[in-house]
Amino acid sequence: MNLLHPQPAQLVSDDGCYISRRVFTSRHVYDWEKRYILGRSWLFLTHDSQIPNPGDFVTTYMGETPVIVARGSDGKVHVSINSCSHRGLPVCRADRGNAKRFICPYHNWSYTVEGQLHTVPQEKKVQQPVDKARLGLKAVPRVESYGGLIFGCLDAGVEPLESFLGDMRWYLDCMFDRYPKGIEVIGSPHKWLINANWKLPVENQLGDVGHGPYLHGSLLKDTPQVADLEAYGMNVVPKAGHGVSVRLMPKGASAEQCMWGTDGLASFDPEVKAYLLESHKAVESRLGEVRSRLRPLCFSIYPNFSFLWPNNTIRISHPRGPGQVEYWSWWVVEKDAPDHIKKKLQQNYTFFFGPGGVLEQEDSEAWSQQFIGSNIDYVDDAPLYYGLGMGEEVDHEEIPGRTGSCFNEHYARDFYKRWRQEIEDGLKGDGGAA
Amino acid sequence: MSTPSSDLALLSAIEQFYYREARWLDDRQYQQWMALLAQDIRYTVPVRHTPMLDPKLRETESVLNVGQELNQGIEAPLRDDSYLTLMIRATRSFKLSAWADNPPARTRRFVSNVEVYEEGDGYRVYSNTLMSFSRHGHDNHLYPYQRQDRLQKTDNGFMIHERHVLLDWNVVTAPSVALLF
Numbered sequence A: 001m002n003l004l005h006p007q008p009a010q011l012v013s014d015d016g017c018y019i020s021r022r023v024f025t026s027r028h029v030y031d032w033e034k035r036y037i038l039g040r041s042w043l044f045l046t047h048d049s050q051i052p053n054p055g056d057f058v059t060t061y062m063g064e065t066p067v068i069v070a071r072g073s074d075g076k077v078h079v080s081i082n083s084c085s086h087r088g089l090p091v092c093r094a095d096r097g098n099a100k101r102f103i104c105p106y107h108n109w110s111y112t113v114e115g116q117l118h119t120v121p122q123e124k125k126v127q128q129p130v131d132k133a134r135l136g137l138k139a140v141p142r143v144e145s146y147g148g149l150i151f152g153c154l155d156a157g158v159e160p161l162e163s164f165l166g167d168m169r170w171y172l173d174c175m176f177d178r179y180p181k182g183i184e185v186i187g188s189p190h191k192w193l194i195n196a197n198w199k200l201p202v203e204n205q206l207g208d209v210g211h212g213p214y215l216h217g218s219l220l221k222d223t224p225q226v227a228d229l230e231a232y233g234m235n236v237v238p239k240a241g242h243g244v245s246v247r248l249m250p251k252g253a254s255a256e257q258c259m260w261g262t263d264g265l266a267s268f269d270p271e272v273k274a275y276l277l278e279s280h281k282a283v284e285s286r287l288g289e290v291r292s293r294l295r296p297l298c299f300s301i302y303p304n305f306s307f308l309w310p311n312n313t314i315r316i317s318h319p320r321g322p323g324q325v326e327y328w329s330w331w332v333v334e335k336d337a338p339d340h341i342k343k344k345l346q347q348n349y350t351f352f353f354g355p356g357g358v359l360e361q362e363d364s365e366a367w368s369q370q371f372i373g374s375n376i377d378y379v380d381d382a383p384l385y386y387g388l389g390m391g392e393e394v395d396h397e398e399i400p401g402r403t404g405s406c407f408n409e410h411y412a413r414d415f416y417k418r419w420r421q422e423i424e425d426g427l428k429g430d431g432g433a434a
Numbered sequence B: 001m002s003t004p005s006s007d008l009a010l011l012s013a014i015e016q017f018y019y020r021e022a023r024w025l026d027d028r029q030y031q032q033w034m035a036l037l038a039q040d041i042r043y044t045v046p047v048r049h050t051p052m053l054d055p056k057l058r059e060t061e062s063v064l065n066v067g068q069e070l071n072q073g074i075e076a077p078l079r080d081d082s083y084l085t086l087m088i089r090a091t092r093s094f095k096l097s098a099w100a101d102n103p104p105a106r107t108r109r110f111v112s113n114v115e116v117y118e119e120g121d122g123y124r125v126y127s128n129t130l131m132s133f134s135r136h137g138h139d140n141h142l143y144p145y146q147r148q149d150r151l152q153k154t155d156n157g158f159m160i161h162e163r164h165v166l167l168d169w170n171v172v173t174a175p176s177v178a179l180l181f
């Protein structure tokens, strides 16, 4: 293979079983990703509950592109690139807040929360008027939401969000449509920088539950949760690129077996258990009988948004070049849960996940070590093996998507096959090979 | 706030307590360290947001108050530990399968800026720590943080009843904040 300029077909084998280490380490591949994957996919921005009122905003990224996500005075969500039209400075410098205007520090041009240029203080000091209507912040062309989850896309021609999500919606509803009053995403995210490729955290939650008892052996080995996972767990691909790990409990299983698993915690906290049982009562009427038996563990939505169900956390993987990722993790909770239960669920998140989590410290370590191993050029002819459970995935009679055992890596094969296809299509559209 | 203690014997005793604690943590003598924790310990590491400064507070010193940068209400801090969860964190690292600690990081803690205030039947103590953290071959980091502790004196020396660890990062740039600070 041409090591400096590998072609997409050299990066991912046709069956997805072999993935070149360059997928994770090459700057050249990363530039394709920025253009053809992150630049053309729906990317998660925020949740409705983070910006309920006009003027509320959060700042985030779409890949490496900094954006402001704000609730306009029209009640709609406006997403603008956070860069002044004059000399390019970021005009919003806070994680979140409520604003009437964003004022650029350099010459104090001000912008409305919707992104229009409002005032140019120097305008009266020159003779020619400034065409303010043309000089607003560049707007992200597509913004749509599903279940309160707000996504944006940098490509105006992208398919509608609902079709992008496909049958993933059926699984998303398990959390985001589970409760009469919905869920809320609390506060600003926990953020940390990991010397890893951005796809590793995504892959991890796309379906790699199989690493649990091994990487996290110190806490998870020989626990009932792992026995449960191996008995009822499945890796599901509702649509290539998205993935969800679930446990589908058998028909007739008790509410206790089926309730939303905050697994570890409920088993030793009677108050949490009582809350989970109570809130489980409404699930069947809202989501149907099958989904009342479904206990998701984690999911990822192509290309970089993930969710960990038992620990109430959603997360996004912001790439910072091939070898670094700024990982963001939020705590989410049922809006109507009593305060003392919320507090306990928050501790169940904080103890295990985020940069201080006992589990996540090990994931962060594994992801950064993966980058080191992927950066050994002598083994460029030895691609990484993604073939576990190859061909064993099947359709399921009760739940949508292709399902395999919790050790079947079909979720990752499908992710990288889609990734390769999108890069190939992008290159073709741009009129040529790499 | 009351005036800081100028009792040199007390200040020295507390400094010595911190030096010994630092040595135990750096030497990974976690069992000895755990004996310094009170059963009711509250141990947190707040987040540090980048807030939008409140226009109502402009021209006053409060516009810069650090409190607005920390987790508010039910927001999740980076760490929120009890005696039990600290015990789990410490003893977990004795297992070979605790992969974030096998092989263990090499750390060195420097404690300074110790200020002591009498509070109830104990002491509120502010101090700064600079910890160097070195993992694997050359994965080296510095962790600067403030500790806000509440200590109580017992027959066996000081016990830690509260510890709030204030980091200065918005985005954490070191590998982990799951450490014993």
Ligand code: FES
Pocket: A084, A085, A086, A087, A088, A089, A104, A105, A106, A107, A108, A109
């Ligand atoms: S750069 Fe923004 S006002 Fe000049």
Ligand SMILES: [Fe+2]
Pocket: A211, A212, A215, A216, A359, A363
């Ligand atoms: Fe993990």
